[in-house]
Amino acid sequence: MQCPCGSNISFQQCCCLLINQETCAQSPEQLMRSRYSAYATEAADYIYQTYAQASRALQSIADISAWAKETKWLKLTINAASDYTELDDQNAVNADNEEQHLPTVCFSAYYQHQGEYFLMKETSRFVVEKGQWRYLDGEVSNNEALIAPKRNQACFCDSNKKFKQCCGR
Ligand SMILES: [Zn+2]
Ligand SMILES: [Zn+2]
Secondary structure, three states, X not given: OEOOOOOOOEHHHOHHHHHOOXXXXXXXXXXXXXXXXXXXXXXXXXXXXXXXXXXXXXXXXXXXXXXXXXXXXXXXXEEEEOOXXXXXXXXXXXXXXXXXHOOEEEEEEEEEEOOEEEEEEEEEEEEEEOOEEEEEEEEEEEEEEEOOXXXXXXXXXXXXXXXXXXXXX
């Protein structure tokens, strides 16, 4: 299986390594991608664990799991990722740092929920805790319902594929 994050490499060689904790994310974007793939593969524990400590209080594995089960993730596009400090740098960003310096990743995600299609755009913020990248929070700038094309029409995700061969599969 191709990795859900859109890297064009296999899941086993990509986000699966992070989800199974064989390796850890080297950048906010990598963590973001792995969390997307964790949603796509219903790895609720990983999603929970990769929240920043302060954000975990607002989450439960049961809720994450329920949402992941009801949602089919179709496509991820990373639109922008801000500069970030390398993890091994002594100046690695911490949650106590001023919030405006936190690295961000802007992404678009297509998903299907209860039979309807949606496009969501979010800017996520990341922190380093105990030497690991963690997801702090995200601001959703857009979450719109999409009208599904006909099966032979172009997919709404700009893949240049027919809907039936892309998000409509
Ligand atoms: Zn991946
Ligand atoms: Zn598509």
